[in-house]
Structures are given as structure tokens and as C-alpha cells.
Amino acid sequence: MSHQVLARKWRPKNFDTLVGQENTVQALINALDQERLHHAYLFTGTRGVGKTTLARILAKSLNCEKGISSKPCGECSSCLAVDKGNFVDLIEVDAASNTKVDEMRELLENSQYAPTSGRFKVYIIDEVHMLSNSAFNAMLKTLEEPPEHIKFILATTDPEKVPVTVLSRCLQFNLKQMVIEKISSHLDMILTEEKIKYEKKALGLIAKSAKGSMRDALSILDQAIAYSGNEISEQKISEMLGIVDNDFLTNILYKLADNKGDELIKISCEMNNKNIALDSTLDDLARLIHEVSVYQVAPSKSQGFLDDDEIKKLSKLYTAETLQLLYQIVINGKKDIYLAPDLLTGFNTTLLRMLAFFPSMQSEKIESKIPERKIESTSKASLEKKNSQAQIKGELKDPQEFDGDWHELVKNLKLGIANSLAQECEFKTYQNYIFELTLDSNKSHLMQENYIKKLEESIINHFNKKIKVKILVDQVKETPAIKSSDEKSKLLKETESAMMKDGFVKDLIENFDAQVVPTSIEPINNKGK
Ligand SMILES: [Zn+2]
Structure with a gap:
């Protein structure tokens, strides 16, 4: 089979066919169409996410003979030359190759001359962080006073190494x-166009192993076509990539739930006999555990590489806390597996650790161990107490007088549609039957006549007096909304610190390098608010 390398053949030639990066693409389209052009752009991101592809499309958009546009014609000699890679005014430099770095100065010295055939001289400098200091200095001079006809498009995987x-x-x-x-749907499209048969699950495997890089995905697809012949099947791809069959992974979680240590070891030996890469299997296992966790909170967000039924079954076997711990153990296993005498030993150890922690996690039902719930109950109790106090206060208080406590008042008003307005207002003064309030400018959308009227009405009803409400847009410090979010975060902090002090959790953290993600803890009485 002779064919052009897919990555090259299917390299997007315009913004429409570019996959992903919607935000960046939209910003560039707007800039081009409104001719709000900058003289230097920097694209950052890991390898294979489309930095140079975007740079070339941008270069083409700037130089299309039909005019600057987000839709370069693709037919004029400039567009064609950019596509072929021989446009004279597009200078591509790979800063990662040393010889070229020395050429930088010379290149930049030439930049003062007008473009030969295009509108702009475009310099695409890939891996720009690799430039030497003198090369950066040379570039800086041009960047400080850029001639009208120059555009820089820089790309880097490591922006932190680029001088500020x-x-x-x-x-x-x-x-x-x-x-x-x-990635998977892009591969799907390409194979359909190329008229190559495939199994959908095979594409999922390729997409997964590409780790976020479209370029890698396409090169694996190239290999897959060569390896598989007529049809790209899940089995062939698993073989080719040495990836583990999903059945192994789900089986591990089933056997673990059954507390069957011997079966777990049997599974890992079988995997080892099949030459499955046990180290990368840990990645897959972490991914599966993650998918089950996600399913527990958001069933619709499942990534769909396992049958929903399967995920559903697994999600019922484990508590959310256990899944978090298992995930942590697997991630740690990834570190340890290379220190182990061999991969199988390392892998087995990870499985045994999961087993060692799993029964205690599930059977002793962490409620009794983690004081989270205690805090929940105390804080709930204190909140209830507070509420009832408020009620008493409300009953005893003379409804005819305003005591200056706006927050309390807002709680007691029947606000309806005016609630969000009242929550965001800060109390200024109450004089001559006029409430003066301030509203932050970023909430000024709430300044609507019907809201203000409703707010006024509810205050009038509350005090049974003819009262007016005046709202000014100004900075606010303490609105009911701000106060309640402060209270929430205080409560959260208390819960977190108590959880961190808990012996059981501490043990995990110390012995297992387990980590409690602070924001994952939430006192129950805040749920649903
Ligand atoms: Zn053109």
C-alpha cells in the first residue's frame, strides 16, 4: 500500500477544517476579519496540538492575494505556495536545531527589507524557547520597533523559558x-474518506494512546493501517500497541470488589503472558477508575469507551471515597513500578495495595472514621439554631422599624424576582423613608425597573410604610451574597482542616502519599445550594 503520510495529507489548510482549539481559532478569525492585527503572536501548548498548523493558516490568511481574511482563497499563488511550503515571504525557523539559531540574526537583519511577493514577511519560529540569548536580543530589537510589513508567529512547548x-x-x-x-472522531472522518474499514473501539484506543496529540494520533493511525491490512480492528490495535483489553481492567475492579486477591494475581500474570505493557496499563486503570467516578456524579459525561452498563455496574460497587483512594494508589503505582525489580512485581504490588485498602474502606464505612459528618452535624445544628434565633428575632422585632441590618432584612423580605438584586446590593443609608443601596457595576444588569419595583414593594409590605428605594452603581464590600459566600468558605475550611487532622486520613497521606483534594470536601448542609 503506498500512501502519503496521513498527518501531512490531512493537515488542515484553513480554520474551518482545523480540529479543536475553538477559542483560539475564533479569536484569530475575529482579528483577521476586523483587521485588528498584532505584529507578534505566540502559540503555546504541548506537542502535536496544532501550533505550527495554526501558524501556517494564519500566515496564509495574512498573505492571500484576495485580501486579509479568515477565509484565505486557497487558489491564488500565495495561498498555493504557503500550502506547498515554498512561499518566499514565509520564513520558518525551527529553533530546536542549532545551526538555524545562528542564522536568526541574519534572518532578522534581512527583515527590514520589504516582502518579495506577499503583503507581510511572516516569521514562524517553532520551539522559540530554544533560541540563544543573542538571538532573543536580536529578535527583541525587531519586536520593539516592528516594521509594518513584519509578522512574528512564535510557537513553544515551554513558554516559561521565553524571556518576559x-x-x-x-x-x-x-x-x-x-x-x-x-481525536477519535477526526480519525473516523479520515478513514471514511480514505475508504478504510475500522472498528470504532480501535479508534478509541489510538486516540487514547496519542495522549492529546493529534499528530501522534495520525502517525499511530499510519502504523495501524500498515499493521492491520484491510481492517483496523480493536484486537489488532491492542496487539500493536501492547494495550490491555478493557475486559482485563474491568475484571480487576470486579475481583477487587469481591476481595479476591488470588484472582487479581491471576489476571496480572495472564496479562504479563500476553506481553501487555503493565506500566501503561496503570494509566488505563487510572482512567477507568476516573471514568467510574465521573459516572457517579455525572452519568451523561461518560467518555463512552466502555459500555455504559459496565460503568454503571462498577459505579455501584464502590463509594466515591474508595474510588478516590484507588485512583491515588494507581497513580503512585506508576511511580513505583520502575523502582520494582520487574514490571510484574510492581504491578502486583499496586493491585495488592488496592486490595489492602479496599475492604477497610468499604466495610468500616468511613462515616465513623472521618469527622466530616460530625462537623456536618454540628454546623448543621448551629445553623438551625441560628435560623430559629432569627425567627424568634423576627417575631419579637417591631416590624415597623429598620434596625440597620440589611442582611437580616433581606432574609425576611418576600422578594420573588427581586431576590438576586437584593442579594447583590449593599446598604448605604436609610433616611426620610428612602433606602439608599449600592450595586457593583458588574452586577448592573440586575438594575431593572421591575426588579427595583418588586424590591420596593416588598420593603413597603414589610414595614407597612411608604418607602422608596434608590440604587447607585458603585463599589460594594459587603452584600448578602458576598457574606453568604464568605460563610460558606469558612465552613468549608473548618471541614477541611478537621478532615486533614483525622488519624485515618493522616495515615493515608503519610504512608501512602495519598492526597486529599481540599475542594473535594464539602459540608453536607451546603449541598444543593
Ligand atoms: Zn489566496
């Missing part, structure tokens, strides 16, 4: 890693 002086002169875009679904 350069960064500050660039419009920066952070490109995201591609998600598995996007």
Missing part, C-alpha cells in the same frame, strides 16, 4: 490538548 520581554510583546494563545473524543 519577548512574551510581553506577543499576543499569546494557549492551545489545549485534544480530548479523546475529538
Whole structure:
């Protein structure tokens, strides 16, 4: 089979066919169409996410003979030359190769001359962080006083190594890693166009092993086509990549739930006999555990590489806390597996650790161990107490007088649609039957006549007096909304610190390098608010 390398053949030639990076693409489209052009752009992101592809499309958009546009014609000689890689005014430099670094100065010295055939001379400098200091200095000079006809498009995987002086002169875009679904559906499209048969699950495997890089995904796909012949099947791809069959992974979680240590060891030996890469299997296991956890809170967000039924079954076997711990153990296992005498030993140890922790986690039902719930109950009790006090206060208080406590008042008003307005207002003064309130400018959308009227009405009803409400837009410090979010975060902090002090959790942290993700803890009485 002779065919052009897929990554090259399917390299997107315009913004429409580019996969992912929607935010960056939209920003560039707007800039081009409104001709709000910057003289230096910086694309950052891990390898294979589309930095140079974007740079080339941008270069083409800037130089299309039909005019600057987000939709370069693709037919004029400039567009064609950019696509072929021989456009004279597009200078591509790979800063990672040393010889070229020395050429930088010379290149930049030439930049003062007008472009030969295009509108702009475009310099694409890939892996720009690799430039030498003198090369950066040379570039900086041009960046400080850029001639009209120059555009820089810089790309790097490591923006932290780019001098701030350069960064500050660039419009920066952070490109995201591609998600598995996007990669997989792109592969799907390519294979359909190429008329190559495939199993959908095989594409999922390729997408997963590409780790967010479309370029890697396409090169694995190239190998897969060569390896598989007529049809790209899940089995062939698993073989080729040495990836573990999902059945092994789900089986591990089933046997663990059954507390069957011997079966777990049997599974890992079988995997080892099949030459499955046990180290990367830990990645897959972590991913599976993650998927089950996600399913527990958001069933619709399942990534769909396992049958929903399977995920559902697994999600019922484990508590959320156990899944968090198992995940942590697996992630640690990834570190330890290379220190182990061999991969099988390392892998087995991880399984045994999971087993060692699992029964205690499940059977002793952490409620009794983690004081989280105690805090929940005390804080709940104190909150209830507070509420009842408020009720008493409300009953005893003369409803005819305003005591200056706006927060309390807001709680007692029947606000209806005016609630969000009242929550965001800060109390200023109450004089001559006029409530003066302030509203932050970023909440000024709440300043609607019907809201204000409703607020006024509810105050009038409450005090049984003809009262007016005046709202000014100004900075606010303490609104009911701010106060309640402060209270919530205080409560959360208390819960967190108590949880961290708990012996059981401490043990995990110390002996297992387990980590409690602080924001994952939430007192129950805040749930649903
Ligand atoms: Zn064109």
C-alpha cells in the first residue's frame, strides 16, 4: 500500500477544517476579519496540538492575494505556495536545531527589507524557547520597533523559558490538548474518506494512546493501517500497541470488589503472558477508575469507551471515597513500578495495595472514621439554631422599624424576582423613608425597573410604610451574597482542616502519599445550594 503520510495529507489548510482549539481559532478569525492585527503572536501548548498548523493558516490568511481574511482563497499563488511550503515571504525557523539559531540574526537583519511577493514577511519560529540569548536580543530589537510589513508567529512547548520581554510583546494563545473524543472522531472522518474499514473501539484506543496529540494520533493511525491490512480492528490495535483489553481492567475492579486477591494475581500474570505493557496499563486503570467516578456524579459525561452498563455496574460497587483512594494508589503505582525489580512485581504490588485498602474502606464505612459528618452535624445544628434565633428575632422585632441590618432584612423580605438584586446590593443609608443601596457595576444588569419595583414593594409590605428605594452603581464590600459566600468558605475550611487532622486520613497521606483534594470536601448542609 503506498500512501502519503496521513498527518501531512490531512493537515488542515484553513480554520474551518482545523480540529479543536475553538477559542483560539475564533479569536484569530475575529482579528483577521476586523483587521485588528498584532505584529507578534505566540502559540503555546504541548506537542502535536496544532501550533505550527495554526501558524501556517494564519500566515496564509495574512498573505492571500484576495485580501486579509479568515477565509484565505486557497487558489491564488500565495495561498498555493504557503500550502506547498515554498512561499518566499514565509520564513520558518525551527529553533530546536542549532545551526538555524545562528542564522536568526541574519534572518532578522534581512527583515527590514520589504516582502518579495506577499503583503507581510511572516516569521514562524517553532520551539522559540530554544533560541540563544543573542538571538532573543536580536529578535527583541525587531519586536520593539516592528516594521509594518513584519509578522512574528512564535510557537513553544515551554513558554516559561521565553524571556518576559519577548512574551510581553506577543499576543499569546494557549492551545489545549485534544480530548479523546475529538481525536477519535477526526480519525473516523479520515478513514471514511480514505475508504478504510475500522472498528470504532480501535479508534478509541489510538486516540487514547496519542495522549492529546493529534499528530501522534495520525502517525499511530499510519502504523495501524500498515499493521492491520484491510481492517483496523480493536484486537489488532491492542496487539500493536501492547494495550490491555478493557475486559482485563474491568475484571480487576470486579475481583477487587469481591476481595479476591488470588484472582487479581491471576489476571496480572495472564496479562504479563500476553506481553501487555503493565506500566501503561496503570494509566488505563487510572482512567477507568476516573471514568467510574465521573459516572457517579455525572452519568451523561461518560467518555463512552466502555459500555455504559459496565460503568454503571462498577459505579455501584464502590463509594466515591474508595474510588478516590484507588485512583491515588494507581497513580503512585506508576511511580513505583520502575523502582520494582520487574514490571510484574510492581504491578502486583499496586493491585495488592488496592486490595489492602479496599475492604477497610468499604466495610468500616468511613462515616465513623472521618469527622466530616460530625462537623456536618454540628454546623448543621448551629445553623438551625441560628435560623430559629432569627425567627424568634423576627417575631419579637417591631416590624415597623429598620434596625440597620440589611442582611437580616433581606432574609425576611418576600422578594420573588427581586431576590438576586437584593442579594447583590449593599446598604448605604436609610433616611426620610428612602433606602439608599449600592450595586457593583458588574452586577448592573440586575438594575431593572421591575426588579427595583418588586424590591420596593416588598420593603413597603414589610414595614407597612411608604418607602422608596434608590440604587447607585458603585463599589460594594459587603452584600448578602458576598457574606453568604464568605460563610460558606469558612465552613468549608473548618471541614477541611478537621478532615486533614483525622488519624485515618493522616495515615493515608503519610504512608501512602495519598492526597486529599481540599475542594473535594464539602459540608453536607451546603449541598444543593
Ligand atoms: Zn489566496
